[in-house]
Amino acid sequence: MEPVYFTFILMLAILLGFELISKVPATLHTPLMSGSNAISGITLVGAVTSAGAGSDLIATILGTSAVIFAAINVVGGYLVTDRMLGMFKKKESANDK
Amino acid sequence: MNGLALINLSYVFAAVLFILGLKMLSSPATARRGNLFSSLGMLIAIVATLLGEGIVEFQWIALGFIVGGMVGALAARLIAMTAMPEMVALFNGFGGLASLLVGSSALYLTPVESGFTLATIALAILIGGLTFTGSVIAWGKLSEIISGRPVLFSGQRIVNGLLLVVIVGATVLFCLNPSNADYLYVVIGLSFLLGVMVVIPIGGADMPVVISLLNSYSGLAACAAGFAINNIILIVAGSLVGASGIILTNIMCKAMNRSLGNVLFSGFGAAAGSDTTIEGEVKAMSPEDAFYVLEAASSVVIVPGYGMAVAQAQHVVKELQELLEANDAEVVYAVHPVAGRMPGHMNVLLAEADVPYELLLEMDAVNPRMETFDVAIVLGANDVVNSAAREIEDSPIYGMPIINVDYARTVFVLKRSMASGFAGVDNPLFFKENTRMIFGDGKETISQIIREFSN
Numbered sequence: 306m307e308p309v310y311f312t313f314i315l316m317l318a319i320l321l322g323f324e325l326i327s328k329v330p331a332t333l334h335t336p337l338m339s340g341s342n343a344i345s346g347i348t349l350v351g352a353v354t355s356a357g358a359g360s361d362l363i364a365t366i367l368g369t370s371a372v373i374f375a376a377i378n379v380v381g382g383y384l385v386t387d388r389m390l391g392m393f394k395k396k397e398s399a400n401d402k
Numbered sequence: 403m404n405g406l407a408l409i410n411l412s413y414v415f416a417a418v419l420f421i422l423g424l425k426m427l428s429s430p431a432t433a434r435r436g437n438l439f440s441s442l443g444m445l446i447a448i449v450a451t452l453l454g455e456g457i458v459e460f461q462w463i464a465l466g467f468i469v470g471g472m473v474g475a476l477a478a479r480l481i482a483m484t485a486m487p488e489m490v491a492l493f494n495g496f497g498g499l500a501s502l503l504v505g506s507s508a509l510y511l512t513p514v515e516s517g518f519t520l521a522t523i524a525l526a527i528l529i530g531g532l533t534f535t536g537s538v539i540a541w542g543k544l545s546e547i548i549s550g551r552p553v554l555f556s557g558q559r560i561v562n563g564l565l566l567v568v569i570v571g572a573t574v575l576f577c578l579n580p581s582n583a584d585y586l587y588v589v590i591g592l593s594f595l596l597g598v599m600v601v602i603p604i605g606g607a608d609m610p611v612v613i614s615l616l617n618s619y620s621g622l623a624a625c626a627a628g629f630a631i632n633n634i635i636l637i638v639a640g641s642l643v644g645a646s647g648i649i650l651t652n653i654m655c656k657a658m659n660r661s662l663g664n665v666l667f668s669g670f671g672a673a674a675g676s677d678t679t680i681e682g683e684v685k686a687m688s689p690e691d692a693f694y695v696l697e698a699a700s701s702v703v704i705v706p707g708y709g710m711a712v713a714q715a716q717h718v719v720k721e722l723q724e725l726l727e728a729n730d731a732e733v734v735y736a737v738h739p740v741a742g743r744m745p746g747h748m749n750v751l752l753a754e755a756d757v758p759y760e761l762l763l764e765m766d767a768v769n770p771r772m773e774t775f776d777v778a779i780v781l782g783a784n785d786v787v788n789s790a791a792r793e794i795e796d797s798p799i800y801g802m803p804i805i806n807v808d809y810a811r812t813v814f815v816l817k818r819s820m821a822s823g824f825a826g827v828d829n830p831l832f833f834k835e836n837t838r839m840i841f842g843d844g845k846e847t848i849s850q851i852i853r854e855f856s857n
Contacts, residue, residue, distance in 0.1 A: 311629060311637055318638045319686065321421065322645025329428045331739055332759050334650065334746030337427050338617050339490045340437050341646045344420055347444065347639035348501045348624040350451045351631050355507035356466060357457035364510035364541050371503035376470025377477070378497040383441040384478035385489060389584070390434040392483075392753040396471040 336389050343382025349375035412450035419443030420639055424646065430759050447635050457465065457505045483754045484711055487744040488544035491613055494620050498533025501526050501623035502590065509580060520577040523627035524589060528569065530623035531593025532600065537616050539601040540609060544743055550606030559667070562599055568592060599853040604666065607708075607785060609743045611654045611665045618647020650745055657739035657765075659791075659802040661771045684820065687838035689847050692814055693854035699776035699812075701732040703768060705805050706748045707741050709782015709817070713844040716755040722848050725759065733775075734761050736768040736805050738786035762777045769806050778810035780831075782844050784817075786787055788829045813837045816844045 329337050352375045355368025420443045426436025451457070474493075481489045497499055505526030514520055542548040569592045576585035603656065604612050621643025628636025655662050704723070710716060723733045735757065737748045772778070782788050783805075791804045792796040807813050808831055815837060831837055840847050 308629070311632075311634070314634065315625065315637055315641050318641040319645040322424075322642040323643075323649055325421065325424045325428075326646040326649040330430075330748045331653075331737065331746060331764050332639070332762055333427055333430060333433055334436070334653075334739075335486065335744055335750045336433060336746070337424075337612060337646070338650065338745060339486075339493070339857040340427055340440060341424065341643045342490060342494050342497065342617050342620065344424075344440060344444070344639050345494070345497045345620040345624050345643040346500070347447065347636055348497060348504050348627050349444075350447050351498055351624075351627050351633055353448065353451050353463050354454075354456060354631060354633070355511060356462045357452075357459050357505060358511055359459040361510040363611070364507040365459070365462055367503045367507035367510070369466050371471075371500045371507065372463055372466025373470040373665055374496040374503070375500035376467050377474040378493050378500060379444055379474065380471045380491050381474030381478045381489075382497075383437065383444070384475055385481070385486070385493070387434065387436045388478060389483075389486070389750055389753070390437055392432075392750070392756075393430045393433070393759050394753070394756060395431070395758055 332393075336393075339382055339389065340386040343379055343386060346375050346379035346382055349379050350377050405453075409450045409454050410634065412446050412698055413638075416443040416447035416450070416635055417638045419446070420642060438634045439524055447639075468569040483751065484714060485545065486741075486750060487609065487613065487747060488541045490744065491541040491544060491616065494613075494616055495534045495537025495541065497620040498530045498537060498616075498623050498722065500530070501627045502530030502534065502593070504627040505623075506586065507592070508627075509586065511631075512814065514580055517577060518628060520580055521573075521628050524573045524576055524713060526623055526626035526630050527586075527589055528573065528593045528596075528808060529619050529626055531590055532597035533616055533619040533623055535594045535597030536601045536612075536619070537597075539598055540612055540616060540740050543601075543606055544609060545658050550609075552605040553602040558603065565592070565596060565599060569596065606743065607740075608658075608665050610740050610745045610747070611651055611658075611662070613744045614647050614650035614654055615662075616647075618644050618651060621645075621647055654740055657803060658799075684832055685838055687814070687840050689840060689842075689850035690854055691849050692838070692840055692847075695812060695814075696726065696777060696851065697855075699726070699727060699731050702733050702777045702779065703736050703772070703775045703777045703807070703810065704779045704781060705736045705738070705741075705787055705807055706752070706781050706788060707738075707783025708743060708747075709784075709844055711742055711747065711751055711782070713782060715781060715845040715848060716757075718845055718848040718852065719753070720755040720757050721849060721852055722855075723761075725852060729855075734763050735767070736765065736778075736807075737762050738765050738783070738805055741775050741783055741786050746837075765805050767801060772806050772809040773811075776812065778807040778813045780807055780815045780817075781848075782816065784829060789831045789834070790829065793830060807831065808834050808836065811836060816847050817841060818843065849851070 352371035423436040423440025426432040621640045625640030791802040
């Protein structure tokens, strides 16, 4: 796979990101931030690859520490977002605004 | 179909779930499900990677999952809602650090020849490192372990400029000599230093911008790490986060009428600005008298700020709201985009106190009808209601969109003392004809008003 192909995908993803986020209301900015922050923990996938390759001691050590930090980011990020979103409640009675 | 194609197919599926998840975050009704979708995408991406051929040892991965997962879960469970901004900052920093480590480990996995790959490794390390230390400093400022004041020294720009030059030089040397680990250490060290230097000159009130910017960086770091290890899902997910963080940063800057460059480099709030002295008399009021005004009011708008978070006053505010509603008054909340220390900070606190989100109005929805409110209660907000932004042209915050509470019939400002807000700018609002200052701890003041209601 070549860099050009990756760059192409990069561009599309960035544009999509712009498009998705500009529609999020201010009320949800904090959960949005912590939720997207959890997604940035995707680096965990790369960490797993390094930690499990079993080829080089240094790579394994670096990979394992990366797994620890990325797992904190992913698990903590999703749980904290869920906890926050659980608090957002609608008014019980009918209300038009 | 071979294994690699299957993994890539799972990645596509994961990416779709991330996108759907982000999309569902745009409405409070679907947001929680959206977050679940997004976490499912993460799970699929990880499982698919674990099943790949390249993974031969599982014990270290398991160790990392157990340690990191437990720390993350405990932190997410135990943290108080008021400490949310610093928690998000810290999680973000760990993501950056992980990307730095992934980038570094790529050097040891296979001999790297390509200049492009080396450059992306260097980029993953640089962005990851600066995200890490920058987030740690932001965490320190938000949790008040270190002072929230901007740290400025003479020649700061020169030092930062030199630092950038050194970083570029070190990165080039590193790419030319990948086998020499010394250059790697230098790049890592410099990236850490850069993160510290970038965040220390920024004041606490500008933290919403910094947090969203660092959030963007952690995504970009993951993206660069994806290029370094040829992993497509890292590139896609990382750039989604990077883009979303940039948009959010832009929204925050617009809400302050300042450019990103101004936020990052001006050390706003260190230099107290204008020469214009504000003439007028401050009229103080007791909570008892405030009660009589509120009892007669038929519409009330509450403007919360960082002071509400500090005083932890969100629950008593909700109690006051219920009493006023029982008294047939309309109560809404007006939330400025940069009120508090992170984007949407006030909304989360009020949600914690069970305030329905329909009652939280954005600045643009409240301002046109401000004249119709009998009482505006400013609770721990200062700069976001500072009428100097409209009236005093040489004020540092002139032109910033504010919530025009002074157009309401009566304004109550709940405040500890006459000290100026974080921006260090005097507030003409306090001297207006229709403004009444109620001095004291915000929570205590509101509790007193509530007691008057029950008498």
